[in-house]
Structures are given as structure tokens and as C-alpha cells.
Amino acid sequence: MGAYAGTLAAIDSPAIVALALDSLYPDVKSQMDRLVLARIPPAVAFVMPLLDLAYRPYLALRPSSSTSLAASLGGLTGRNVLLIVATDSPDRYGEEKALYAALPEGPQGGKNLLELKASVVTGLYAEDKKTYDQAIVRFFTSSLPKDAGNRTPASKGLRVLER
Numbered sequence: 001m002g003a004y005a006g007t008l009a010a011i012d013s014p015a016i017v018a019l020a021l022d023s024l025y026p027d028v029k030s031q032m033d034r035l036v037l038a039r040i041p042p043a044v045a046f047v048m049p050l051l052d053l054a055y056r057p058y059l060a061l062r063p064s065s066s067t068s069l070a071a072s073l074g075g076l077t078g079r080n081v082l083l084i085v086a087t088d089s090p091d092r093y094g095e096e097k098a099l100y101a102a103l104p105e106g107p108q109g110g111k112n113l114l115e116l117k118a119s120v121v122t123g124l125y126a127e128d129k130k131t132y133d134q135a136i137v138r139f140f141t142s143s144l145p146k147d148a149g150n151r152t153p154a155s156k157g158l159r160v161l162e163r
Contacts, residue, residue: 004031004069011075017109018143019076020136022084023119026070026095029055034092070102078108080143082135086119112139 003021010016025031029052036051081103085096103111114135116128124132 001031004028007069007073007076010079011072014078016079017145018080018082018140020082020084020139023086023092024069024083024096024099025092026099030095069099073099073102074104076109077104077106080109080112080139082112082114082139082143084114084116084119084132084135086117087115088118 003024006016006019006021007024010019025034032055033048033052037045037048040047083096083100083103085093085100087093100111100113105111114132116124116132118124118128120132
């Protein structure tokens with residue numbers, strides 16, 4: 001969920017200049033379906049259409065931009081993005097590769113892809129974990145502004161909410 005939320009935050013905030021996204025999913029419905037299917041026995045998978053009806057009202061209350069990323073990824077123009085995908089699930093891998101293809105790329109920002117057998121979500125061990133950690137450090141070292149550490153944050157006055 002962090003990759004999805006981070007993407008939405010970056011679309012809304014141009015101050016976010018670099019994102020490392022692990023196991024990004026295209027929309028909330030796809031992820032909800034995936035999570036439910038993983039927890040029910042295959043013999044009762046026929047109830048999925050009924051479950052879709054159960055959470056469709058919840059999704060309908062959300063603005064369309066907060067439930068589907070595919071059309072919104074253009075809002076990341078000018079940002080550096082590292083998308084980490086796992087090859088262990090062919091369906092999910094296809095979704096993530098489609099999201100990677102939809103990411104904008106230009107002179108002010110780029111897209112990067114790290115493919116591993118698994119991801120942090122499904123479990124990384126030994127060399128894959130080391131590769132993952134090193135890729136994230138390299139990505140942020142090269143993607144974040146060099147003077148970012150020298151800036152002083154804009155001071156905001158404290159507001160007392162309750163006494």
C-alpha cells in the first residue's frame with residue numbers, strides 16, 4: 001500500500017522529486033481482489049463477483065484519481081522513479097510492467113526498473129536483499145538534489161489545538 005500511497009502523494013506534491021516504489025498495483029480494486037483471493041480457498045472463489053459488489057460502494061465514494069493510477073501517472077513528469085517488480089507472480093509482474101511503461105520520462109526525470117525474483121512484499125533473501133538495498137541507496141544518491149541537506153526547512157508557527 002505504501003507504493004500506491006506514495007505515488008498519489010507525489011502526483012499531488014511537486015516537492016517529491018524521487019520515489020522508490022516496490023510492488024505498485026494499478027488500482028485499489030485489483031489489490032483488494034488479490035488479497036481476498038489469497039485468503040479464501042480456491043473452491044469458493046466463485047463468490048468474488050459478490051464480494052466485488054460488496055466493496056464497489058466503498059470504491060465509488062472515492063475520487064476516480066485515488067483508485068486508479070494508470071491514467072494519473074503523467075502527473076509524475078519531472079520526477080525520478082525506481083519501480084521494483086517481482087517476477088515470481090506472472091499476473092502481478094504484467095501489471096507492474098504496464099505501470100512502468102506508463103511512467104513518464106524526460107530530461108528532468110527518469111524511470112528506472114529493478115526486476116527481482118521476489119520483492120520485499122513476498123520475501124527477499126541473501127543476494128536479492130543485498131541487490132535491493134544497494135539499488136535503493138544508489139537511486140536516491142543519484143536522484144535527490146545535492147543541496148537538499150543544506151536547505152533549512154520553512155518554519156511554521158505552532159498552532160495549539162487544545163489546551
